[in-house]
Amino acid sequence: MKNSFTGYASFKKDETLRPFEFDPGELGADQVEVAVEYCGICHSDVSMLDNDWGMTKYPIVPGHEVVGKVVAVGSHAKNLRVGQRVGIGWSSGSCLACKHCLSGDQNLCPQGEGVIVGRHGGFANRVRAQWPWAIPLPDSLDPAKSGPLFCGGITVFNPILQANVKSTERVGVIGIGGLGHMALSFLSKWGCEVYAFTSSDTKRDEAKRLGAHHVVNSRDSAQMAKIAGALDFVLVTVNVPLDWKAVIGTLAPRGRLHFVGAVLEPVPVEVFSLIMAQRVISGSPTGSPVAVVAMLDFCARHAIAPVTEMFPMSKVNDALDHLRAGKVRYRIVRKNDFAS
């Protein structure tokens, strides 16, 4: 346990990140401390850096797709031991006592703590989390590639569990980026017939390599009309407005449109189109610790790994520029190069 952590922080909106040393205080009794080996970059890091959601406290050390090794264990922390390799995602704590926590929905805890919400995250040499949220990484998964599973990965894996997607179903993924590319792998290994929706023709072949059986241009109304009523489950990973009427129109009777992309503009839903075909619209955030364990196990069994580009931690601003330019294929991971 260290008394001083070193990370990269932004001190105000629109500033680049620079080295930052901070005192993390005493390790909580139910916390573990993790020496960061790798940390992904998620669009939510950018949203937090830009204070898009009005909840950023500067200086902020972003980073919530951590893989690293446990270096200290609080006196009341369970399950973990020093030296164990773990991952940490969006959440770093929950009350463990409310109805949702006790039901296994710790990710829905109203008191849930976000790693980078009012505290410092994984663009650093060390990060802490409450023990249930530091989840052991199976040995067969590559630590250099697994960080993105803990936020982007679980965000698209959890809906498959929650919506009870069946392996016999036809499913769609809208947006083939950091989240969507993992969703294609998950759903194809799940056994489904998978449609990838993208407006970028350059991603067509990649989508097929990732497991899509069909690729549809979501901005081409003729292509959309052709699959009207065909899909049982459509996962929206983009956060931009689409022709939602056409998207809902692709759903079969009993079909479900599920959002994990934080589309800011309200989606106009025609009630008749829900009623007549008993359709469902839903959304979800990340997932519970048990869901993360199920995902990691599924990844290990099916050799699923995020497609990543590696940057050293010290090149954090270059990595962020690359992400903001929309050029990442498909997720950045930064390798810790702090002096240890």
Place this chain on the structure above:
Amino acid sequence: MKNSFTGYASFKKDETLRPFEFDPGELGADQVEVAVEYCGICHSDVSMLDNDWGMTKYPIVPGHEVVGKVVAVGSHAKNLRVGQRVGIGWSSGSCLACKHCLSGDQNLCPQGEGVIVGRHGGFANRVRAQWPWAIPLPDSLDPAKSGPLFCGGITVFNPILQANVKSTERVGVIGIGGLGHMALSFLSKWGCEVYAFTSSDTKRDEAKRLGAHHVVNSRDSAQMAKIAGALDFVLVTVNVPLDWKAVIGTLAPRGRLHFVGAVLEPVPVEVFSLIMAQRVISGSPTGSPVAVVAMLDFCARHAIAPVTEMFPMSKVNDALDHLRAGKVRYRIVRKNDFAS
């Protein structure tokens, strides 16, 4: 089997109904013919009379909440015999061969036939339906009150089955009218804690008599704010715009907003409010024959009956005026007074 049926028809939009005699043709091999004893009036009858949905064919004999006795059975009809008392709701046929029919979702059959869509319904001495859609009425249910169960009733009962509402849950019903008043009875007998939402203070006591534990004025933002995050399932039976943000705000994590009222204006859905609390929005039409049987059995066990006002069939225009004036408490049933 008769060669000539007598009913009340509207010959064009905005005309009152008048007596109408028509030839129903040959009885289909998979149909039964029913002598109408009682027929409810549903808002959908008014929508069809007014051609609100652009699918009305004049002359139209409305009526799709029929109770009566089987008087003829087609050569390939199953399960039914002459003399049996049955009910018929919105649907009078489905293909029985598509994926949905074979899955028990006959109500989602794309080839589904509506009793009053391009054919004549229950404001008549006789009506026909394909055998699965003429459903035996349990002896213990009052035939004079049961017609409304077959459309309005199943429309609000089916969502309870489909959404897998649990008896331990807190639920809400928006709109205490023809559909909503039955939903209150169903949900209170289901074992739930029931909130009735109404903008009419005059319905407060009635809602409690029907089984509501709490009554909330849906147009009072303070009352709505007080139950933010409280409800697991909210059923919308109205077809007018509401403050949907406040309505969605009443949902607990994992809560579901379910529409059976054909709200015409698109509902603006804030995706963030779905994502953060894993909420669901959905809709459904009527229900399958098996769901109707389950509802009738539930009504028999719990002595549930629609609250009705009785008109003779010949006073059809008076009954429609009464309905259009919004004065019905809560469902009209017309008793057949045709010469038999």
